[in-house]
Amino acid sequence: MPTFVPYFNIMSVPTQVVEDVVIKFAGDSGDGMQLTGSQFTNNTALIGNDLSTFPDFPAEIRAPQGTLPGVSGYQLHFSSQRIFTPGDTCDVLVAMNAAALKVNLKGLKQGGIIIANTDGFDNKNLRLANYPEGVNPLEDGSLQGYELHKIDVTKLTREALKDIQLGTKEKDRAKNMFVLGFLYWLYNRDMTSTFSFLHDKFGKQPDILDSNIKALQAGYNYGDTVEAFASRYKVSKAKLPAGKYRNITGNTALTYGLIAASEMANLPIFLGTYPITPASDILHELARHKNFGIRTYQAEDEIAGITAAIGAAYGGSLGITTTSGPGMALKTEALGLAMMLEIPLLVVNIQRGGPSTGLPTKTEQSDLLQAYYGRNGESPLPVISASSPSDCFFAAYEAVRIAVQHMTPVILLSDGYIANGAEPWLYPQTSDLKPIEVIFKKALSEDEPKFMPYLRDEKLVRPWAVPGTPGLEHRIGGLEKEDITGNVSYDPDNHERMVKIRQAKVDMIANYIPQQTLDSGPEKGDVLVLGWGSTYGAIKSAVATLQSQGKSVAHAHLRHMRPFPSNLGDILHNYKKVLIPELNNGQLIKIIRDKYLVDAIGYNKIKGVPLTRSELVSAISEMLA
Amino acid sequence: MSDVATPQGPALTAKDFATDQEVRWCPGCGDYSILKQVQTILPQTGIPREDIVIISGIGCSSRFPYYMNTYGMHSIHGRATAIASGLKATRPELSVWIVTGDGDALSIGGNHTIHLLRRNFNVNILLFNNQIYGLTKGQYSPTSEINKVTKSTPMGSLDHPFNPLALAMGADATFIARSMDRDPKHLQQMLLRSHGHHGASFLEIYQNCNIFNDGAFEIFTEKATKPEEAIFLEQGKPLIYGANKDKGVKLDGYKPTLVNLNDGHSADDLWIHDEADFFKAQILTRMFDNPSAPGHFPRPFGVFYAADRPTYEDEMQLQIEEIIATKGKGKLDALLEGKETWVIE
Numbered sequence: 017m018p019t020f021v022p023y024f025n026i027m028s029v030p031t032q033v034v035e036d037v038v039i040k041f042a043g044d045s046g047d048g049m050q051l052t053g054s055q056f057t058n059n060t061a062l063i064g065n066d067l068s069t070f071p072d073f074p075a076e077i078r079a080p081q082g083t084l085p086g087v088s089g090y091q092l093h094f095s096s097q098r099i100f101t102p103g104d105t106c107d108v109l110v111a112m113n114a115a116a117l118k119v120n121l122k123g124l125k126q127g128g129i130i131i132a133n134t135d136g137f138d139n140k141n142l143r144l145a146n147y148p149e150g151v152n153p154l155e156d157g158s159l160q161g162y163e164l165h166k167i168d169v170t171k172l173t174r175e176a177l178k179d180i181q182l183g184t185k186e187k188d189r190a191k192n193m194f195v196l197g198f199l200y201w202l203y204n205r206d207m208t209s210t211f212s213f214l215h216d217k218f219g220k221q222p223d224i225l226d227s228n229i230k231a232l233q234a235g236y237n238y239g240d241t242v243e244a245f246a247s248r249y250k251v252s253k254a255k256l257p258a259g260k261y262r263n264i265t266g267n268t269a270l271t272y273g274l275i276a277a278s279e280m281a282n283l284p285i286f287l288g289t290y291p292i293t294p295a296s297d298i299l300h301e302l303a304r305h306k307n308f309g310i311r312t313y314q315a316e317d318e319i320a321g322i323t324a325a326i327g328a329a330y331g332g333s334l335g336i337t338t339t340s341g342p343g344m345a346l347k348t349e350a351l352g353l354a355m356m357l358e359i360p361l362l363v364v365n366i367q368r369g370g371p372s373t374g375l376p377t378k379t380e381q382s383d384l385l386q387a388y389y390g391r392n393g394e395s396p397l398p399v400i401s402a403s404s405p406s407d408c409f410f411a412a413y414e415a416v417r418i419a420v421q422h423m424t425p426v427i428l429l430s431d432g433y434i435a436n437g438a439e440p441w442l443y444p445q446t447s448d449l450k451p452i453e454v455i456f457k458k459a460l461s462e463d464e465p466k467f468m469p470y471l472r473d474e475k476l477v478r479p480w481a482v483p484g485t486p487g488l489e490h491r492i493g494g495l496e497k498e499d500i501t502g503n504v505s506y507d508p509d510n511h512e513r514m515v516k517i518r519q520a521k522v523d524m525i526a527n528y529i530p531q532q533t534l535d536s537g538p539e540k541g542d543v544l545v546l547g548w549g550s551t552y553g554a555i556k557s558a559v560a561t562l563q564s565q566g567k568s569v570a571h572a573h574l575r576h577m578r579p580f581p582s583n584l585g586d587i588l589h590n591y592k593k594v595l596i597p598e599l600n601n602g603q604l605i606k607i608i609r610d611k612y613l614v615d616a617i618g619y620n621k622i623k624g625v626p627l628t629r630s631e632l633v634s635a636i637s638e639m640l641a
Numbered sequence: 642m643s644d645v646a647t648p649q650g651p652a653l654t655a656k657d658f659a660t661d662q663e664v665r666w667c668p669g670c671g672d673y674s675i676l677k678q679v680q681t682i683l684p685q686t687g688i689p690r691e692d693i694v695i696i697s698g699i700g701c702s703s704r705f706p707y708y709m710n711t712y713g714m715h716s717i718h719g720r721a722t723a724i725a726s727g728l729k730a731t732r733p734e735l736s737v738w739i740v741t742g743d744g745d746a747l748s749i750g751g752n753h754t755i756h757l758l759r760r761n762f763n764v765n766i767l768l769f770n771n772q773i774y775g776l777t778k779g780q781y782s783p784t785s786e787i788n789k790v791t792k793s794t795p796m797g798s799l800d801h802p803f804n805p806l807a808l809a810m811g812a813d814a815t816f817i818a819r820s821m822d823r824d825p826k827h828l829q830q831m832l833l834r835s836h837g838h839h840g841a842s843f844l845e846i847y848q849n850c851n852i853f854n855d856g857a858f859e860i861f862t863e864k865a866t867k868p869e870e871a872i873f874l875e876q877g878k879p880l881i882y883g884a885n886k887d888k889g890v891k892l893d894g895y896k897p898t899l900v901n902l903n904d905g906h907s908a909d910d911l912w913i914h915d916e917a918d919f920f921k922a923q924i925l926t927r928m929f930d931n932p933s934a935p936g937h938f939p940r941p942f943g944v945f946y947a948a949d950r951p952t953y954e955d956e957m958q959l960q961i962e963e964i965i966a967t968k969g970k971g972k973l974d975a976l977l978e979g980k981e982t983w984v985i986e
Binding site: 058061062063064209253254255256257258259260261262263272275276279284286288305306307308309310311313315316317319320323324325326327328329330331332333335349350352353357443444445446483484485486487488489490491492493494495503504 | 694706707712715716720724725726729752756960965968969971973978982983985
């Protein structure tokens with residue numbers, strides 16, 4: 017590992033301590049902005065800031081270069097205070113080309129810093145970004161309200177790499193490292209984390225490794241040399257609860273939750289899945305950990321993904337399938353079968369903008385009604401949701417617990433925003449996790465002359481008897497079955513009884529989950545903001561703002577979407593008004609109104625992007641007026 | 642390689658594999674014979690009942706698991722192959738049988754069928770081919786002959802039918818065979834061969850639907866015509882058929898030709914069957930002529946092709962063992978901690 021010694025005295029520019037910074041890295045989808053953003057994020061995590069990120073990229077791997085739809089962005093909010101959102105507006109905008117500036121300028125604070133790569137503002141780029149002929153925003157004074165820094169990143173990167181035997185195209189790929197190095201200088205960072213990342217990634221390609229490191233160092237030194245900034249910035253360690261932290265994204269946390277549940281339930285994982293954005297990273301991550309006895313199976317389609325998982329669950333594994341909205345639609349018939357078979361199965365839906373193919377890389381919460389009602393016949397299933405990147409771990413763990421202890425498929429809802437977003441995580445130790453008890457039926461008891469596969473316990477749960485167990489041979493299937501024996505039955509009374517039993521079994525899970533608590537606020541008051549899923553951070557921040565102004569506002573956030581905690585109705589009736597913010601056209605609100613007859617009000621946004629704190633503050637304030 | 646296990650406890654009989662459920666196929670259905678032959682051969686395999694799993698999809702044939710006193714699942718249309726893949730991937734020691742029909746395996750479930758074959762899970766696929774949709778009361782199927790008049794095709798069907806064994810060959814199946822409901826002895830042999838093959842076994846069984854497609858295969862199965870229309874493949878033996886055993890198939894390059902042994906041809910000149918020959922197996926699967934066409938080939942029955950290829954589940958297990966051997970068993974606390982952490986006091 018090389019130690020990096022800057023060429024110049026780094027004390028030449030004074031350092032200013034700030035509390036809170038939002039940086040947006042924006043460039044063409046081939047510019048490596050996601051990598052730049054995630055490297056800066058890891059580095060930020062390691063110095064102990066609280067942080068929250070929002071990667072935002074096009075569905076195309078390489079959308080037409082230089083165009084507005086081709087812009088890829090990565091927003092990072094870091095602070096010495098507790099924070100819960102990636103920030104409503106940015107302090108710093110890194111714009112690698114004209115399109116990136118045009119798309120993101122509206123999100124930049126007045127007086128904010130723009131770091132523009134001048135090479136990305138040539139005539140061609142300006143034309144592709146739809147600037148009128150002859151107009152260059154870097155030159156025409158239109159950015160007067162901001163602190164503009166123009167850097168010819170391409171030229172400087174090429175210059176720094178002039179001694180390396182690589183083509184210009186390859187050298188230009190290191191542009192993002194120049195920018196990263198410059199920002200490391202600006203925020204007073206030690207670059208070790210990125211050096212070690214580059215060594216891991218390019219260790220076997222010495223030229224590429226060298227060019228990335230040289231570009232990174234050149235960016236840092238450039239900051240030191242040009243004295244373009246009057247000050248460097250520093251954000252102190254955040255006052256987070258004491259303990260050991262790591263940085264984590266939602267999909268990684270979810271994967272770890274599955275592995276933890278598998279270990280603590282002593283059930284090997286079988287993942288049957290088909291690649292789909294934004295769920296594929298769970299497959300990628302699980303496939304890296306086969307030394308936990310994990311089997312990952314990239315099936316021929318979504319249906320084979322879930323049905324293979326059903327086969328594995330039937331055999332006694334922890335059967336899991338992962339997908340996103342359109343894939344979920346394909347799995348519904350099989351999900352009905354699993355529900356009828358009453359075997360444990362975890363179905364993970366990383367929601368994205370819909371309907372149909374919709375907005376594959378954008379976020380939305382529009383599959384809740386699908387999770388509730390999207391199957392033929394009376395087919396109730398438990399639904400769990402995750403509310404932040406690190407919360408994906410605990411949501412996955414709880415979803416597995418319910419599946420295996422209640423012999424039912426469980427739907428776990430996450431979404432693209434928290435799946436790709438990152439935050440610091442006070443990660444648990446194995447000893448903090450409650451073991452998941454799983455009971456397999458091993459033999460007939462003395463008073464059982466014959467195995468009854470649908471004989472239920474006090475939770476209305478039937479036994480899990482897996483092939484290979486002598487004396488318990490039995491047949492199950494999708495046809496309606498006779499109560500207790502499980503034999504095929506077309507008897508009218510039996511069918512109605514079985515439908516009611518299956519509903520009661522799911523409803524009864526409410527007795528085995530925690531009561532709903534308030535995230536913050538008074539137990540009785542003017543407004544309750546009821547949220548679910550990834551809106552957590554925005555709601556929490558908005559509610560905190562209003563509470564600091566003395567407003568009577570509380571926040572409750574749901575993990576258990578079906579069944580709801582048994583005290584939810586009481587909580588809802590303790591407030592004059594209930595606001596339900598959702599990234600959809602009003603889904604949870606329909607269920608809440610139906611179940612509790614509460615005249616809840618919706619705040620709905622369907623733009624493929626998360627809620628902001630400020631828009632929620634306005635929405636809640638209106639209700640208080 | 643054979644999967645026959647050592648019998649434990651008292652030997653089982655066919656009756657031990659029957660359930661208390663009333664068999665509800667139409668009287669005279671070919672399924673009865675297939676059920677009986679499966680129940681007959683299973684005791685011979687020596688596998689304990691609890692280690693046998695029969696998985697089916699939807700259709701008449703797919704009721705099969707309810708009549709077998711083993712583990713079983715009657716699943717959803719077309720997906721038995723995919724469910725069996727997941728089960729076999731996680732429980733390689735089980736003997737997994739898939740019971741499916743021409744609609745289930747080749748229409749709605751065609752995708753899973755070909756993918757199971759290429760992956761080569763060690764399972765046995767019993768394809769009950771009756772060239773008709775029975776459970777939905779008589780529509781044509783993907784194996785029905787062209788111009789078939791059914792309820793859904795009053796003017797005759799337009800679809801060119803699948804040749805199931807050629808399809809299996811195209812999907813790189815490692816065991817391909819054909820038998821018929823009306824020849825119990827041959828069917829038993831083919832079931833035992835399917836079971837004995839370590840890899841995916843694809844056994845097509847011509848099965849008569851006496852309600853909606855009666856007599857579809859009678860030219861191959863009835864005494865009067867069977868000797869002239871069906872040719873039974875035997876390993877290392879020449880392709881001879883006919884009531885007087887005086888007809889044969891000769892290979893002229895890649896072109897099979899019919900010869901009469903009374904016309905100066907000797908049995909030594911004939912095509913000698915070799916199950917291991919990939920190219921000849923493809924020609925055999927293409928001997929699929931319409932039996933009413935002049936100069937048509939007889940339809941082959943028996944094992945067309947049998948080859949060794951590693952099974953998916955064995956390779957999957959091996960990957961896990963290899964990674965544990967090199968990296969050690971996964972440790973949850975180390976995973977959660979990851980590479981980079983920091984401490985807040």
